[in-house]
Amino acid sequence: MHEFELIAAIRRRCCDLPANGFEGIGDDCAVLPLAGGEALVFTCDALGEGVHFLRAATPPEELGSKALAVNLSDVASMGVRPVATLLALSLPDGLEAGWAERFIDGYTALAERCGVALIGGDTTRSLDGIVLSITAIGRGPQSQLKRRRDARPGDTIFVSDRLGASAAGLRDILDGRIDTPLAAIHRNPLPEIEAGEWLGKRSEVHAMMDLSDGIASDLRHILEASEVGAEVEVEAVPVAEGATLRDALCGGEDYKLLFTADGAAADGLARDFGAAFGRPLYPIGRITDSGLVWLRNSQPTDETWQGFRHF
């Protein structure tokens, strides 16, 4: 069963459940509005050995850091700061001595760097292969929350950094070159916590999510949720050094931000971002009424790019 089909089946069955004040599934995080204009957001991601990482190629410290980064990225993409996580760790028999402690070292080092608490969790045995799952909690003003459904025709589409390095790094690892600079990027993604919160405060930013499955997949989520279309200028997509255009469009796990902003305010937003962070935002296209069209030199092509599929 394809992952998205299973998720769709889960969503259908959720409809009969009470909401209890939470906004339903559909964004990177679920939202719980609180009194006084605040909100909490919640997300949960699982990582499995042999699917998201290869044990032999992944020092436990790096895995701990990466597993956390993936979840913090989901919170950052909502426009608020992550404040806490819960960690479920399923470990097979025969794991090398010290593996779990080294994993925790990596996890807590990034948590400390990002100012995030570890408030609970569970440890258990797995039949084979390491499985991790992390729930991350974010907190901030309701007014700062960015969702997938708020893209509007005329919006400029941005990405927050160069893309494809993670996919290129994964290719290095699968080829046995586990110590290349690109492999290090694949293994050590850094969530865009400051950028996410900064963009959250900007009202001209409309829809936002993080890039976990590639633009070709993730942009479609924004388009579907917002009931809009897009034109993407393929050659404007910023490709990381050593990566290919395909890596940038279709590769997973970059964990940069994909967002749309009011077209009239886009230049000013990019200028302010550059002043704040010392690096550019990359406009890659614009939101339209419907359809997804890949442009070259402003002309439609018949290219069809697809994102990363988990299973």
Place this chain on the structure above:
Amino acid sequence: MHEFELIAAIRRRCCDLPANGFEGIGDDCAVLPLAGGEALVFTCDALGEGVHFLRAATPPEELGSKALAVNLSDVASMGVRPVATLLALSLPDGLEAGWAERFIDGYTALAERCGVALIGGDTTRSLDGIVLSITAIGRGPQSQLKRRRDARPGDTIFVSDRLGASAAGLRDILDGRIDTPLAAIHRNPLPEIEAGEWLGKRSEVHAMMDLSDGIASDLRHILEASEVGAEVEVEAVPVAEGATLRDALCGGEDYKLLFTADGAAADGLARDFGAAFGRPLYPIGRITDSGLVWLRNSQPTDETWQGFRHF
């Protein structure tokens, strides 16, 4: 590495992290106090095939229901109602068709019965064996929260129901008798949501937790957290029909409540509980200054009971 050693290692490394308003690890749930006297509580439990359940002996609907029940029980043991969950589901290749949907059916059926939302989650592939992890969120008045650390010398120790049926049912299952009434109890635990909330509202209830690893293990958690001791009258422990005393003291997964209440108010509490729920509370001993002593006919014995160990 023993589970509790790993958890202790995690706790040590958590000390350097900011709390961000959350109360730290130590209870069944972490607590986030909110404005207006409210609080949220959070817990995370993982279940692994071959450790917590046997796939061949467990219809997916029952597993979905049980996995949820375990987590709702942790919330109920804090004295507040569960309001939402997030679900991470790691599934191996070659799983029979329809397994995931049937699991979700069982999960959502109990969620509906308990009035709990499903607000997010993740699905991924595992190398071998099903691994589930669930984060549950509860919400209620801060004044209702019960913790492990609040037992006081002189408190009466109660359990909320007869014990040991789950352990006896697991023995049936391991012996190949998968359809006995006790096996059904093992596979279909019901969290004590109403009882937990009711006990939360009673100020004479001091410390509370749920029985997941047996009195012999779980009572020690209350004693350690509260820095007190206990005398337990072994023959007062209520043993479920078909179970042994050892099942009741040392068996896991009963998911009933273990709590302490002011000794002077204990009789009145038990009477009110009986009137509200039509079943008794079971006093099994009392909190002392230090040590854990197992009594028979009010006389100390040299018995040493140990709870269930996960790995």
